[in-house]
Amino acid sequence: MSHRIVVLGAGYAGLLAAKRLARRLHRDDATVTLVNASDRFVERVRLHQLAAGQRLTPRPLRQQLGRAAVQLAIGRVTAIDPAARTVWMGDEPRALVYDTLVYAVGSQARLDDVPGAAEHAHTVAAPEQATRLRHRVSEIASGGTVAVVGAGLTGLETAAELAESHPGLRVGLFTSADDIGSGLAPRGRAHLRRTLDRLGVSIHPKTVVTAVREGGLDTDAGGPLAADAVVWATGFRAPDLARAAGIATDDRGRMLVDATLRSISHPEVYAIGDAAAGMSVNGTTSRMSCQSALPMGRGVADVVAARLTGREPGPVRIGYVFTNISLGRHDGVVQFTHADDRPRRLVLTGRPAAAFKETVVRSTVHSGPRSASRGN
Ligand SMILES: Cc1cc2nc3c(=O)[nH]c(=O)nc-3n(C[C@H](O)[C@H](O)[C@H](O)COP(=O)(O)OP(=O)(O)OC[C@H]3O[C@@H](n4cnc5c(N)ncnc54)[C@H](O)[C@@H]3O)c2cc1C
The missing domain is CATH 3.50.50.60 (FAD/NAD(P)-binding domain)
Structure with a gap:
């Protein structure tokens, strides 16, 4: 029987992970199911724009997945049962059994x-x-x-x-x-x-x-x-699903993981993005950001694919390049950083910064979750 991988959450991290897993593994060896509360990809980094009255482009998940061999399961997951390797979805409970679970449920307001x-x-x-x-x-x-x-x-x-x-x-x-x-x-x-x-x-x-x-x-x-x-x-905290399931988490609900993003309490479970307490290159817990979510999404796919094909993976590198702040539609600050998140002297401001950020946000959707490549 093929190995059942369930990716829980289709945000920046989960969508990227699911696509890359489908590319890395043969469909006879592994199935990839992506579970998400809604059938749309939410560009969370634009939600302040939505609040201010702007219209956001709808992004159906099926379209974002392109031709990737990923099954979509739409519905809210209400519980995880690690002993039965099952996630429970919806009001009329529906069970999804996994051999490997990738936990990518993002975060919520504190x-x-x-x-x-x-x-x-x-x-x-x-x-x-x-x-x-x-x-x-x-x-x-x-x-x-x-x-x-x-x-x-x-x-x-x-x-x-x-x-x-x-x-x-x-x-x-x-x-x-x-x-x-x-x-x-x-x-x-x-x-x-x-x-x-x-x-x-x-x-x-x-x-x-x-x-x-x-x-x-x-x-x-x-x-x-x-x-x-x-x-x-x-600030944000992760949803309570992992903690409620008895999986080890920190005080903000983020799953505690090793350098390969594997749960320290449940080896068949991995966590990525805002829902994971990953280790950055500076030795501190990963910052809740796309800049952490994207390398974790890429990295977990490589780690899981390596283990399923009999190889031992190396650590996933979570480093930083810049911090982007939009200040309205025509202004902003882009602070370039060292990989350990310390600011460099190089800063972009004003219209060039706004244009830079817009390009990054677009490329995160078009070349990030769609084909797997860079940070925000
Ligand atoms: C207004 C705003 C602006 C931001 N600006 C920036 C920025 O400029 N740069 C930057 O790097 N970061 C920014 N961030 C942070 C960034 O959005 C997050 O770090 C990023 O979204 C994390 O990605 P993720 O994949 O971990 O989670 P998310 O993008 O939150 O995706 C999680 C997914 O899981 C799904 N999900 C959650 N619970 C369940 C459940 N129980 N069942 C089924 N599905 C579930 C959600 O519906 C969602 O689709 C911003 C955030 C906000 C709110």
């Missing part, structure tokens, strides 16, 4: 950080949430306020995009850090500040948001602040 965030805050972590924010923003009258909490890449991009698309809104960016753009070289940081200033985004550093309420938020800096919408962008 809404349990403070009281009220889960009930009252918006996020841009998933398409339904970004669409809900888009509706809310369209209801806010000119002069209204949107508070974006968290000044990591997602918070920065969301604040800039909303401010550019809705010039009548007052957008505030709240961060507990001393400053914004901490991973950037000085020139990149200065451009970031200038651009947010030009877009009218007010920055509130050293401010810890302690609660979100209907109509605003509380901070450690004083009384309650009114906001017509609060966007929660303090």
Whole structure:
């Protein structure tokens, strides 16, 4: 009987892994099934654009797979049973049995950080949430306020995009850090500040948001602040499926894996992308980003194919090349980095940076998940 490989999650990492596995292995030796909640590939890196009112191109998964010999199974996985090597899908449970499982379920917003965030805050972590924010923003009258909490890449991009698309809104960016753009070289940081200033985004550093309420938020800096919408962008965590199944995970729900991306507790299971705590070349846990997800997607396919054909694979290398920040549609910062993610002096800003990012995002869809090659 041929070896049954189930790839769970068709984001940047899972789609790439499934395609490459199908290419690497003969269909008489292995079947590859890709399971995903929706029949569309979601360009998560554009969800702040969706929230700001832009239209995203629909990308059916079948089309993204091209001619790859990959079976698609559409439905939400509700549980994994590692003892029975089975994943359970849907409301009317359907079982999929695997010999090898590749866990690629991505990540979701961390809404349990403070009281009220889960009930009252918006996020841009998933398409339904970004669409809900888009509706809310369209209801806010000119002069209204949107508070974006968290000044990591997602918070920065969301604040800039909303401010550019809705010039009548007052957008505030709240961060507990001393400053914004901490991973950037000085020139990149200065451009970031200038651009947010030009877009009218007010920055509130050293401010810890302690609660979100209907109509605003509380901070450690004083009384309650009114906001017509609060966007929660303090970071991501992986879904709970692996932990609930008794597979070893870290405190953000990411599966603990060895240098070949294999679970440290369940050798027939691998994890990639945001759902994996992979080891970067700098010895720290991989950053949740396409730049980690793509090499992991490629790498896991090579590792699994090697083991199935009797070879012992080497470690998967997760290194970095640049960090891309879009600041609206016509501006941005591209910080080139060493493989260990430290910033180089080389920084691209303004229109060239926006054009660079757009090219990378497009190529991630066209030459990344479609044919397997580069990072974002
Ligand atoms: C607004 C925004 C902007 C970003 N910008 C950048 C950027 O500029 N550069 C960068 O590198 N990164 C960026 N990121 C982060 C990047 O999107 C993620 O790191 C990347 O998507 C991770 O890829 P992945 O394949 O691990 O997971 P995902 O792309 O999240 O894919 C996971 C897939 O698994 C599916 N899934 C999850 N649970 C289940 C289930 N139970 N059953 C079935 N299917 C399931 C999901 O539907 C999804 O299709 C951004 C993220 C956001 C939200």
